[in-house]
Amino acid sequence: MAETGFWSGYALPFLLILGYILAIVVPLLISVAFVTYFERKIFGLMQIRKGPNVVGPFGLLQPFADGLKMLMKETIVPAGANRNLFLLAPIITFTLGMIGWAVIPFDEHLVLADINVGILYLFAISSLGVYGIIIAGWASNSKYAFLGALRSAAQMVSYEVSIGFVLVTVLLCAGSLNLSEIVLAQTELWYFIPLAPMFIIFFISALAETNRTPFDLPEAEGELVAGYQVEYSSLAFTLFMLGEYANILLMSGLCVILFLGGWLAPFDIEPFTWLPGIVWFFLKTAVVMFLFTWTRATFPRYRYDQLMRLGWKVFLPISLAWVVITAGALHVFGWMP
Amino acid sequence: MIVEQITFYIFAVITVISGVLVIGSRNPVHSVLFLILAFFNSAGLFVLMGAEFIAMILIIVYVGAVAVLFLFVVMMLHIDFSKLRAGFTRYLPIGCVVGIILLVELILVLTTGTVDFNIPKNVISQIPNPEAISNTEALGNLLYTQYAYLFQIAGFILLIAMVGAIVLTHKKRNEVKKQKISDQVNRDPNTAVTLHKIETKEGGTWKSD
Numbered sequence: 001m002a003e004t005g006f007w008s009g010y011a012l013p014f015l016l017i018l019g020y021i022l023a024i025v026v027p028l029l030i031s032v033a034f035v036t037y038f039e040r041k042i043f044g045l046m047q048i049r050k051g052p053n054v055v056g057p058f059g060l061l062q063p064f065a066d067g068l069k070m071l072m073k074e075t076i077v078p079a080g081a082n083r084n085l086f087l088l089a090p091i092i093t094f095t096l097g098m099i100g101w102a103v104i105p106f107d108e109h110l111v112l113a114d115i116n117v118g119i120l121y122l123f124a125i126s127s128l129g130v131y132g133i134i135i136a137g138w139a140s141n142s143k144y145a146f147l148g149a150l151r152s153a154a155q156m157v158s159y160e161v162s163i164g165f166v167l168v169t170v171l172l173c174a175g176s177l178n179l180s181e182i183v184l185a186q187t188e189l190w191y192f193i194p195l196a197p198m199f200i201i202f203f204i205s206a207l208a209e210t211n212r213t214p215f216d217l218p219e220a221e222g223e224l225v226a227g228y229q230v231e232y233s234s235l236a237f238t239l240f241m242l243g244e245y246a247n248i249l250l251m252s253g254l255c256v257i258l259f260l261g262g263w264l265a266p267f268d269i270e271p272f273t274w275l276p277g278i279v280w281f282f283l284k285t286a287v288v289m290f291l292f293t294w295t296r297a298t299f300p301r302y303r304y305d306q307l308m309r310l311g312w313k314v315f316l317p318i319s320l321a322w323v324v325i326t327a328g329a330l331h332v333f334g335w336m337p
Numbered sequence: 338m339i340v341e342q343i344t345f346y347i348f349a350v351i352t353v354i355s356g357v358l359v360i361g362s363r364n365p366v367h368s369v370l371f372l373i374l375a376f377f378n379s380a381g382l383f384v385l386m387g388a389e390f391i392a393m394i395l396i397i398v399y400v401g402a403v404a405v406l407f408l409f410v411v412m413m414l415h416i417d418f419s420k421l422r423a424g425f426t427r428y429l430p431i432g433c434v435v436g437i438i439l440l441v442e443l444i445l446v447l448t449t450g451t452v453d454f455n456i457p458k459n460v461i462s463q464i465p466n467p468e469a470i471s472n473t474e475a476l477g478n479l480l481y482t483q484y485a486y487l488f489q490i491a492g493f494i495l496l497i498a499m500v501g502a503i504v505l506t507h508k509k510r511n512e513v514k515k516q517k518i519s520d521q522v523n524r525d526p527n528t529a530v531t532l533h534k535i536e537t538k539e540g541g542t543w544k545s546d
Contacts, residue, residue: 010340085370116471120393127401131373134405138366138412146412153409157402177473305516 020112024101032245033063039293046297073234078140081231085139090232090239093132097246100125104253105180107263107277118179119167122254126163126209129247130156132240133211133218133228140231148227151304152211152218158311159208165319166202169195169326170258175337183262185337192259198322199259201315203291206251208311210244212292214299215307252288253281260284345385352378365411373404390473 037052037060044051052059077083103118105111115121130153137149171177173195174185192199208215219227229240256262261284263277302310330336355374362368376399383392446452470478480488 085366115389117389117393117473120390120397124393124396124401127397130401130405134408134412135370150409150413153405157405160401177471309516309518 017112021102024112025098028098028101028246028249029242032242032249033067034060035245035249035289036066036241037063038289039296042290042293043297046294067238070234070238075234075236076231078142078231080141082139082141085135086231087236089132089136089139090236090243092135093129093243094239094246095243096125096128096132097243097250100247100250101253103179104250104257105183105262106281108180108184110263110278111180114178114180117177119171119177119182122179122250123160123164123167126247126251127156127160129209132243136232136240137228140228142231144224144226144230145228148218148220148224148230152228155211155215155217155307155311156209158308159205159315162201162311162315162319163205163209165316165323166198166205167258168323169198169319172323172326172330173337179257179262183257183264186261187264187268190259190261190264195259195322195326197318199255201319202255202258203288205311205315206255207292207295208307210248210251212248213296214302216301217304217307220301248292249285249289252285252292255288256281256284260288341385345382348378348381348385351375352382365414366408369404369408369411372407373400376400376404388472390471390476 040062041051041059052062055061055065077086100122102112103115103121105114133152133156134149137145137147137152140146170182170191173191174182176182176185207213211218217227218224219229224230229237232240263281265272265275265277265280352375355371355378358371359368359375362371376395380392380395380400383389383395
């Protein structure tokens with residue numbers, strides 16, 4: 001093997017990868033900030049009021065004002081709390097929100113880590129999200145926080161099962177675990193048309209997996225104050241918020257990749273192909289994100305037993321049946337890739 | 338590659354240390370968290386060996402589901418630490434005997450030359466070329482063809498274990514109110530709602546029939 005120098009062999013690739021990571025994380029954090037702004041603006045419009053409109057033009061600087069305010073607050077660790085774990089929990093949530101983006105293909109060949117098992121990696125990351133919450137709930141040493149953590153643990157584990165089956169159906173159709181290849185398999189037809197029921201199940205399960213309304217029982221303010229977040233303040237709370245929204249964006253991105261054709265233009269003809277793939281990807285993610293917000297502005301919260309019933313008794317049988325039907329159809333008609 | 342060696346040693350050292358801390362830490366919740374750390378680093382080791390499918394499945398199944406339930410149970414248990422420590426001296430001899438037996442066995446196996454650490458030719462010839470086929474595909478090809486029956490049997494055993502656990506722990510509780518969606522949907526407004534004319538000042542004494 002040829003000798004490689006320290007600079008060209010190790011330092012340069014390291015700096016290059018660091019640069020790629022920053023090129024993903026910095027825009028991601030900025031978009032998280034603006035997602036909170038647009039969410040509040042959309043709530044405002046849907047409830048016939050104005051939403052944030054004071055800081056900056058059209059209130060555009062509102063998220064930064066919020067962030068600054070959070071930073072100025074005092075970090076409080078409750079006296080009975082397990083200090084290390086208490087501070088570890090928001091870091092876990094934040095980190096998990098970020099690292100999932102490593103395998104997301106923004107455009108053809110525009111992906112940090114084009115690994116063979118990309119979809120399993122994302123599934124693993126999303127199933128780990130429960131740890132930030134459950135550790136936060138336990139370490140806070142508070143009844144409300146602990147109840148919220150228990151609820152979220154049961155909820156996320158339940159809905160992961162149906163998400164798993166939805167992923168299996170898409171994988172059967174695409175014939176690959178690589179996210180880029182899943183997108184390329186949709187060149188002819190986006191999967192939300194043939195797999196419409198699975199698309200709906202995935203969307204609802206994604207709501208439950210990210211603890212969003214109508215499944216935001218872990219932080220139900222009516223009975224649990226704010227659930228697992230109740231003891232958190234300042235930067236730790238900010239990290240929770242950032243991680244949570246990054247996770248929601250990640251789920252929207254995953255939805256786009258699995259069902260809405262990723263970076264592909266809707267029609268492969270002139271005016272649509274003028275826009276580069278990355279723009280299509282962001283537009284589609286924004287649409288799914290809007291659906292998330294729309295749901296939050298519209299629906300009341302589920303009761304806990306209804307939530308469990310929906311997960312285990314409705315989604316699980318339907319998604320299992322669809323896996324069988326899809327596999328059967330692919331086999332009978334010889335469409336197996 | 339030196340980078341791979343460094344990563345290997347980082348993962349390996351953390352795995353061993355967290356494995357020791359699983360049994361060493363006083364707080365059972367910390368033990369479970371160290372167990373999760375150990376799982377994570379073993380997944381890292383699998384990735385280094387090129388077995389990315391096993392690594393991801395390890396994280397999804399063990400860390401994402403099994404360890405969550407562990408944590409769930411351990412957090413709910415009210416554990417008396419003094420009681421735990423009282424049992425320590427009682428079980429120490431048995432533990433020592435088991436440990437010594439394992440150590441002697443390991444020494445016997447390693448020193449007498451019963452194990453040949455050179456992988457035989459017929460095993461190497463079965464390993465598919467990693468350039469040509471991803472290991473997910475290679476595993477699937479083997480698991481669903483040559484070992485299909487064993488795979489199905491393993492699945493059935495797991496299913497039976499699950500059914501058995503449910504049968505053993507299931508209690509029919511009549512006092513719990515359950516929502517029956519079909520009953521609610523089938524409810525007829527004509528029989529469910531009745532209108533009554535109640536005279537003034539008679540409201541307190543009126544009873545439905």
